[in-house]
Amino acid sequence: MTLSRKPFLDDIWHDILSLLPLTDAARAGCVSQTFRSSWRCHPHLTLNSETLGLIGNACRREELGRIFTNRVDHIMKRHSGGVKTFKLRYCGSFFDSSYLNRWLEIAVTPGIEEVILSMPAGCNTVNYDFPCSVLLNGSGNSIRHLNLNRCAFHPTAGLGCLTRLQLYQVHITGDELGHLLSNSLAMEELNLNRCDKIICLKIPSLLHRLKCLTVFRCTALEVIENKAPNVCAVHIDGALEKLAVGDLLQVKELQMLHVDESNLVHYARSKLPFIMPNLEFLSVCSAEEMFSTPLLAVKLLYLKNLQIFLDDGQLGGFSPAYDYFSLAYFLDACPVLENFILGVSQTRVKHELISAGDSSMRRIPGHQYCNMKNVSIMGFCSAKSMVGLTCHILENATSLECLMLDTVYDNREDTDGCCVEGSPGECRPIGRSMIMHAHKGLWAIEKYVVEKVPSTAKLNVKKLCSRCHKIT
Numbered sequence: 001m002t003l004s005r006k007p008f009l010d011d012i013w014h015d016i017l018s019l020l021p022l023t024d025a026a027r028a029g030c031v032s033q034t035f036r037s038s039w040r041c042h043p044h045l046t047l048n049s050e051t052l053g054l055i056g057n058a059c060r061r062e063e064l065g066r067i068f069t070n071r072v073d074h075i076m077k078r079h080s081g082g083v084k085t086f087k088l089r090y091c092g093s094f095f096d097s098s099y100l101n102r103w104l105e106i107a108v109t110p111g112i113e114e115v116i117l118s119m120p121a122g123c124n125t126v127n128y129d130f131p132c133s134v135l136l137n138g139s140g141n142s143i144r145h146l147n148l149n150r151c152a153f154h155p156t157a158g159l160g161c162l163t164r165l166q167l168y169q170v171h172i173t174g175d176e177l178g179h180l181l182s183n184s185l186a187m188e189e190l191n192l193n194r195c196d197k198i199i200c201l202k203i204p205s206l207l208h209r210l211k212c213l214t215v216f217r218c219t220a221l222e223v224i225e226n227k228a229p230n231v232c233a234v235h236i237d238g239a240l241e242k243l244a245v246g247d248l249l250q251v252k253e254l255q256m257l258h259v260d261e262s263n264l265v266h267y268a269r270s271k272l273p274f275i276m277p278n279l280e281f282l283s284v285c286s287a288e289e290m291f292s293t294p295l296l297a298v299k300l301l302y303l304k305n306l307q308i309f310l311d312d313g314q315l316g317g318f319s320p321a322y323d324y325f326s327l328a329y330f331l332d333a334c335p336v337l338e339n340f341i342l343g344v345s346q347t348r349v350k351h352e353l354i355s356a357g358d359s360s361m362r363r364i365p366g367h368q369y370c371n372m373k374n375v376s377i378m379g380f381c382s383a384k385s386m387v388g389l390t391c392h393i394l395e396n397a398t399s400l401e402c403l404m405l406d407t408v409y410d411n412r413e414d415t416d417g418c419c420v421e422g423s424p425g426e427c428r429p430i431g432r433s434m435i436m437h438a439h440k441g442l443w444a445i446e447k448y449v450v451e452k453v454p455s456t457a458k459l460n461v462k463k464l465c466s467r468c469h470k471i472t
Contacts, residue, residue, distance in 0.1 A: 041080040045107065047072050048089035065092020065120070069099055076103045083107045087116040095120070101131050108134040111142050113161075119150040132156055144186075158183020163209070166191040174200045181207060188212065196220050203228045216257065237261075252302075253281040262288035265308055269330050273298040283307040290319060292326035296333065303334040304371075309343040317348030324351070324385040328364055328392050336371050340393075344379035344386075345409045347430075349437050351383035354444055358384065361391045361448075372397040379409035381437050382444040394452040403453065406462040407441035408434075408469065427468040435469050 049055055052071045054064060068091050086107040108115060119128060128151045136157065145164040152171035162184040172195060181187060182204050191214040192198065199220050203210065205227035214235040215224065233253035238261050254276060256264050264286035272279060280302050289310065312318055331337060375393055380386065410428035445461055453459045
């Protein structure tokens with residue numbers, strides 16, 4: 001008896017096409033009937049304006065939404081099931097919940113591992129109730145990553161395999177979230193952003209695997225009661241003393257971000273060595289610093305990575321009373337520090353500027369940064385205290401490998417010194433005053449910094465954009 005090889009070959013084609021991105025698998029489906037049938041059971045569905053060819057479409061948002069809905073509906077009706085990953089980023093302003101509910105019923109079946117749903121902003125989609133019924137009867141038990149954006153979510157049961165939960169602008173109460181957490185014992189990462197219905201967040205002690213907790217801009221939140229025993233990474237807005245986040249001695253990674261709260265750098269230096277002495281990574285973003293960094297005996301003995309971001313919130317610059325040079329006391333408190341990033345975003349420089357006649361820099365006897373290898377300063381300016389801090393680091397970082405200085409704080413790409421309009425690396429608009437200060441910063445680097453760079457270290461000075469940063 002001769003066995004047909006066709007089913008075997010079809011399985012091979014199916015396995016190959018399942019490894020391709022959805023767009024490539026769809027193109028292959030246009031070549032032959034075999035490829036088309038394989039594409040219909042593609043396990044990884046990523047549906048957005050890019051994969052559906054809607055980038056650059058000139059239609060009105062409502063019409064764009066209808067086109068998007070029709071294309072996704074066409075795909076989902078013909079899909080045979082077996083979805084492992086379902087990522088849907090809605091586009092346009094047209095929205096019909098009945099379509100989305102049907103797509104979720106097709107995609108969320110036993111075996112699915114990742115669900116990412118992002119609703120469009122500005123069309124009342126936050127009133128859309130994620131149909132928790134699709135998670136019942138075992139369909140949701142295999143989900144490891146659930147990411148919901150701009151909708152309502154009222155879970156009635158746990159998800160046994162869930163390891164990552166990310167909620168952005170989701171209407172969910174603290175009790176509902178607590179019930180989900182209590183029945184999702186595999187949870188490793190919890191991320192809540194702008195979830196304004198949560199007043200009290202209770203994390204049960206049963207979550208032994210929970211390592212990372214992120215809570216940003218949940219405006220109604222009053223308290224976090226964390227009993228999970230192994231949380232080692234905390235990302236939170238504001239000072240920690242306002243929230244009871246559990247045992248802090250085990251935390252090794254901390255990110256504090258608050259666009260409205262000031263003096264977080266001062267708080268970090270004066271408080272964290274006592275409440276989080278085992279930190280290895282620290283990132284602080286402060287709206288304003290009214291007090292210079294204090295000189296204290298207590299240290300952060302294990303901190304290897306320090307990031308400090310100062311943002312004046314378009315309010316006209318930082319107070320000249322804040323001494324950038326005082327950050328040297330923070331560096332001295334971190335004896336094993338390897339990487340330091342300082343970012344300063346301001347619309348005006350109020351500090352005393354260094355002049356051509358300044359021949360000496362401040363020094364602090366006894367400071368040695370023996371492990372520091374990489375230093376980046378974004379928003380470098382010719383403020384005397386900032387130039388002094390930079391020279392102080394160069395004189396005392398005996399293992400320094402690279403110093404990066406950027407006189408403009410933005411995300412532009414450092415290619416040929418000229419950004420491309422509309423590109424991801426396009427320069428962020430800045431005022432004429434800060435353009436002038438950027439050029440003064442380059443002068444200060446050339447006059448005071450270059451000569452102090454040791455031969456074993458590399459100095460990388462980011463170019464100004466010839467299109468956006470010209471002095472006119």
